[in-house]
Amino acid sequence: MNFPDLLEERWRETGSLLCVGLDPERAKLPVHLRQRPDALFEFCREIADATASWACAFKPQAAYFAAEGAEDALARLIEHLRERHPRVPVILDAKRGDIGATARQYAREAFERYGAHAVTLSPYMGGDSIEPFLEHPGRGVFLLCRTSNPGGDDLQMLDAGGERVFERVARLAAGAWSGADRAGRVGLVVGATYPQELARVRELAPGLPLLVPGIGAQGGDLAAALAAGCRRDGAGILLNSSRAILYAGSGTDFAAAAETAAKETFEQIRALRPSAGARG
């Protein structure tokens, strides 16, 4: 099943808009796991198994594995996710960006080596840096658009002829970069910390899936993000939470604590999300 269908079905069947981010930082892991050689894999697997019911997607973060030389653990983790939770799409957060033959190698990395359903990319190099990823049938990409960090202003907020750079990215993603036959395969990353800009992106890209980091530990306003980012049908958005779930507990009961945190976030989102048809 291709990425857009998998995601739409997940949204519909569970009502979940929560993306569980898997960013395993060894120094933050429960003490009993921290020193084990395969700690990153074991920790993420237990978190994922405990939170899957409340999740519309998983988002493993490549950097944490790369820093430790643990690509093999990342590959086994995604294999586990796909086997054990086949209805939950996996978005590899890698923020790759290159061109031509090199982009094709990164697409092989994300989709063939790791088997992710979708991958995050930087849009700075333009449309031909995205194309090689879309040549993999049914896979998805999420392009950085308006990021949740203060430095995001440096380029993304520049006014380019009456339109800011992040708006241009949104417009290109919804138009030229998507093309007619790729509905739902091109999404955008927009931080929850900027609900006004999130609303603007939703306006420019009414149908695109939006991956929204910045709730939970980063302090974004959940109600505002939901009001701004949901599609008219009340779905269309993946609210990512990593640290608030991963490190909800610090003892041997960390997976149960993570499940409680995920369930609570799921319920907060359900209480606050606009009902289908309420927007627009």
Place this chain on the structure above:
Amino acid sequence: MNFPDLLEERWRETGSLLCVGLDPERAKLPVHLRQRPDALFEFCREIADATASWACAFKPQAAYFAAEGAEDALARLIEHLRERHPRVPVILDAKRGDIGATARQYAREAFERYGAHAVTLSPYMGGDSIEPFLEHPGRGVFLLCRTSNPGGDDLQMLDAGGERVFERVARLAAGAWSGADRAGRVGLVVGATYPQELARVRELAPGLPLLVPGIGAQGGDLAAALAAGCRRDGAGILLNSSRAILYAGSGTDFAAAAETAAKETFEQIRALRPSAGARG
């Protein structure tokens, strides 16, 4: 020795402005190597040993190793380069870009795990996505500025208040993102295919090292790139060539063919480069 000192010394001692790009694509390797399990490492090691005398830097491309799950070969390659060619700086071409704790993981990947002297980054997420890399003393970064591909126009050429986005990147890199105590540690990537924009970047960032892909196989005009990109002292630029050197030969003599190609490029550059003081 830190990256800027190493690079300046290399420019001065060898007169070379040639950066040898190590982008090992298995399907393009000489037949006798192609099927060997450690082919990526062996190929790059032989190319590097054959071309080092003509090189001011090596630039291994992470994507080719990542696609094959060969990070270990990349680590051993950089270890070999640093031991065998300690006066040639190594720039890891990874085009990473993330924030906060995640950027710190990518910095660990580039500088601690792989031991690169410098790394390429995307500037889209702004200054705070670059900072964690500069916290590693003496290491360098090269920020994508004006890339050599057609899609580079999509964002980089947007006019933002009388200044195009790539010009803003150049100005920030030379100013706020460098700071007072980081001379030579922040560089820019500017394609040889756009000599006018290369000249503009040199104007905005008179002292920054410029990594310039697009000569050789990509067809950029060497004379125009040198005239546009060199500093006043005739150095300051790394002209990257990958495919034209790597695949100069296709038989068992591939390393000798690579050396000939590197030496010829070195000599073409020497004949065309402006002499010290000739510019400005």
